[in-house]
Amino acid sequence: MEPETNSSAAGDAQVPEGASAEKEPTIEERLEEAIAITAPGSAVRRALDMIIAGHLGALICVGDTDTVLSAGNDGFPLNISFTANRLFELSKMDGAIVVDRDLTQILRANFHLNPDPSLPTSETGMRHRTAARMSLLTKALVISVSERRQVVNLYVGGRSHQLRGVAELMTSASQLITTLQTTRQALDHALLRLTTLELDNYVTLADVTTILNYFETLMTAADEIDRCVVQLGSEGRTVEMQREQLVGDMESEYLLMIRDYARDSSEGNAEAIREKLHAADPSQWRSPKRVAKVLGYDDLREDSVMVPLGLRTLSRVSVVREGMADKIVDEYGNLRELMDDIEQNPSRLDDLGVKNPSILADSLYRMWGKKE
Known part of the structure; x- marks a missing residue:
């Protein structure tokens, strides 16, 4: 005979017709x-x-x-x-x-x-x-x-x-913080180099693969630290602060990076790609062919040149307000077209609502290293 079980009052309550049951x-x-x-x-x-x-x-x-x-x-x-x-x-x-x-x-x-x-x-x-x-x-x-x-x-x-005990958790957290520090340093250096390559119009699939690998390593370590912080409770505040300092807004920059290079640059597709990369075995992050496939391409080689939209680079310019980068990309198509036209026809940026187009142009050229 099966043991009798009685549900709690909340469990016994009937959901009114037309009302949605609370998700378990x-x-x-x-x-x-x-x-x-x-x-x-x-x-x-x-x-x-x-x-x-x-x-x-x-x-x-x-x-x-x-x-x-x-x-x-x-x-x-x-x-x-x-x-x-x-x-x-x-x-x-x-x-x-x-x-x-x-x-x-x-x-x-x-x-x-x-x-x-x-x-x-x-x-x-x-x-x-x-x-x-x-x-x-x-x-x-x-x-x-x-x-x-x-x-x-x-x-x-x-x-x-x-x-796990606090001492054991703190040891794990310390190791993860070290991983975050070294990965963030490598990622920052790689992103600076990527910006120059983007403005030179010479980004390859291998470059994109390397940086996505850095992003995933950073985010995976951050997730592990989040789990340590939950387990540390009141003892995890310092670890949480270190994590926030090292990761900051890199999650949004990661999504902009994906949108720059995905065949479908919509925010929803970028989120889906991000989830696929995060769910994949870490060894797959290092395969340009697999990265190309998840980005929506079947015919790219490691040395194939990829043209970025420029969302990530534009978002780093102070005069580009939130949402403005998408309008600029919609108008010009990609970063290269913007760079080709920005000095000859700045009025197009005026029409888009960009204040001080000359500052935008100057900022991009400084990133490119073409102006002092």
């Missing part, structure tokens, strides 16, 4: 939330640190309380306010501790859980097996603290995440 969070989103509420600086993390320091074990269920309570028995009904100290003291008893989703009430202690033993799990210890099965049976976050190994595992939807 994915397991990845739920796991990210679980990591955030157990990060250093949180009340839950303070309790977990005390449990480990006291060489205790614990099994804690957070949320989906109706279903959790229907999957067990016995224990002590408490319904008391949640605090880190109370959670620690209650962990000295056997059984599970049941806490509401908002971490405001401790509902049960010394609660005996009886999840369906047929639910699959690769865990070996009794506490971890129970935690994994409860996370499959319910929508609760299940936290398991190993008394013997002194580690904490989070279980969401059958997936497990082991909490």
Whole structure:
């Protein structure tokens, strides 16, 4: 006989006809939330640190309380306010501790859980097996603290995440910051060179591939740092500031770079290309042929010359206001056509609404190195 499960009030509520149901969070989103509420600086993390320091074990269920309570028995009904100290003291008893989703009430202690033993799990210890099965049976976050190994595992939807210590996370973050620094320096140098090549009208597919590779390395390291920051909680503020300083607005510059060289230069297509590059194996970033294909070309060689629209270069000029670069590109077609015409016929820029066309021309020529 299958165990009876009772949904929470929110789960039982019927969606009115014509109304859209709230989108269920994915397991990845739920796991990210679980990591955030157990990060250093949180009340839950303070309790977990005390449990480990006291060489205790614990099994804690957070949320989906109706279903959790229907999957067990016995224990002590408490319904008391949640605090880190109370959670620690209650962990000295056997059984599970049941806490509401908002971490405001401790509902049960010394609660005996009886999840369906047929639910699959690769865990070996009794506490971890129970935690994994409860996370499959319910929508609760299940936290398991190993008394013997002194580690904490989070279980969401059958997936497990082991909490890492602050020292270990800071070491990883430091290594990633170093990667960001070296990559950003290389990228800045490559982009300066690219601007000159663009104005010389001699950018090759190999040049574009190299820079997209730098962008992806930078963004991948930034994503890893973001994950470290979430896990570091209140200890991650300095790391977050370093990350922001090094990455800055490079995300928008990356998209402008893609739009400059993609066959379809629309913003939506650039976003799609960005996602494809980010999802690809890093080795594919270094293949000009694969980069050409994702940009929408099938007949380019490594030494093929590519003509940029000029969106990235124009966006770096102070007199080009937001949205103006697109208008200029629509009018001229690409950066090369703009450079050929900019001195002979500056009134075209006036007509587009560019203030001080001479400053734009001067800025572009300075980037090109043709004027002092």
